[in-house]
Amino acid sequence: MNSKPTVLNIDSVTKDFGGLRAVDDVSFKIRQGEIVGLIGPNGAGKTTLFNIISGYYPPTKGKIVFKGNNISGLSPFKLAKLGIGRTFQIVKPFAGLTVLENVMVASLLRYPKKKEAEEHSWKILEFTGLADRAYMQAAGLTLAGRKRLEISKALALEPSLLLLDEVVAGLNPAEAAKTVELIFKLKEDEGITILIVEHIMRVIMSISDRIVVLNYGRKIAEGKPEAIAQDPIVIQAYLGEED
């Protein structure tokens, strides 16, 4: 179906928190240049899986292979160096620093000289549309601005794989449309592979090449958006069982 090389291979990953199994034997692959949507009802384990992929939790079982290397259990800063960028559902701006400084912190990874990091940050801010707010304190940004800043920081790492955790939810329709456009640009212009968690079905259906559905920590479906929208198991997971 797709001959492009596999960028990320999630291989039977399980995560237990005490007696709670948050992610249960989940496997799927992401190929280069794809946008894969990860959906599921609240508490399905989407963010936990994100945190495992980006190194915040080690998996209890299973492994994660990124471009042929087993990366399970590596710390987030090592993964950032390898080329995995992520955003946080609960945004994490460096509130006391300016927008430019926020992005510079990330740019320093590839451009260790301050001057070059600053140049690179300006390019990122122009790309994401935050350049006019560069000298503003990050604390003063609106929610839409902060979500955009999250993407800017992840992009400044020059990642080959980008993990986006609910970057659209909470935005008004105009802002949401702009962010969706930005995500398409990332795929088309920059060739970045993307795994995206999103609650807004309209967005995820239009943006994804493939969708993986989680429920109670298990993968219950995987396929093209049209197929997922028709899948009775998925509909049942979201709407509940009929008597």
Add this chain to the structure above:
Amino acid sequence: MHRKILIFGVIFVIALATIPLLVHDTFYLRVITEAIMWIGLAITWDVIAGYTGYLNFGHGAFFGIGAYTTAILMMRAHWPFGLALIAGGLASGLTAAFIGAPTLRLRGAYFAIATWALARALQQLALVLNFTGGPDGMRLPPFLNPEFFFYAMLTVVVITFAGLWILLEFAPFGLKLKAIREDEAGAMALGLNPTSLKIQSFVLSALPTGIIGGVYAYWITYIDPASVLGDLVTDQAVVMAVFGGLGTLVGPAIGAVLLFAFKTYFWAYLSDYQVLYLIILGAVIALSVVFLPDGLWGTILKYKSSKSPMPLRNDTGETK
């Protein structure tokens, strides 16, 4: 912007260096020397507390380690002052790495508690050990040359200030520390190793503090556990930095000068009310936290930046 600061700094240091030519009164020279010392203690405390966001309640321990190491090496091993001083700085830096490695992995109050405990433990240790002189402390060979100590203190503090300025304001290191202060988990996703950076910051804070302690010991010629390992060294450095403005170098320096001037005036003219000094110190910290949360300098910077228009795209200088 940086050139302007450099020129201003050089003129300022030259002005300070001419003080002994103008001030012949030993008392005043001594007061100025001590004021410079407090600038050094306040800015070094601010490296870990203000820039990195970890409260160190045992800063005085590093001052004491430097003082005792210098004294012991000079008196018991007959090392020359310069070498003993460097050893004092290294001993402080090593202790910081040793204490920081386990405690700086954790977020929260652990570090504050651990540093406080370190200071108390070292004070007790100096009281019971033989080679530290126990409660009697140690006497160093008297070298009664106020000008020498003025220049020694000035050199150490100016090098410290300049070094910290380059690392924290000019190089990317300071930005990385601030990112960790603002959000550690977020900083980690951007490729920063927080534990390693925090330990570097702590060593950077402790090493010059030890050297300052060594100069102090030889200057004052007498140290004991209460004077160099007591609470007061830390407490005063903390109040000076908080009052002046955390996360800057200029703020704590201003705080140090103002509070030390106040202290000197108070002890010289109102010594009957000595007990009031600590009460006033406590009130100053409480009031500045409530009414000047950014400190004196931070408040001035905020006021200035709210008055001036946004800098232009090509103005690549510091905006803070």
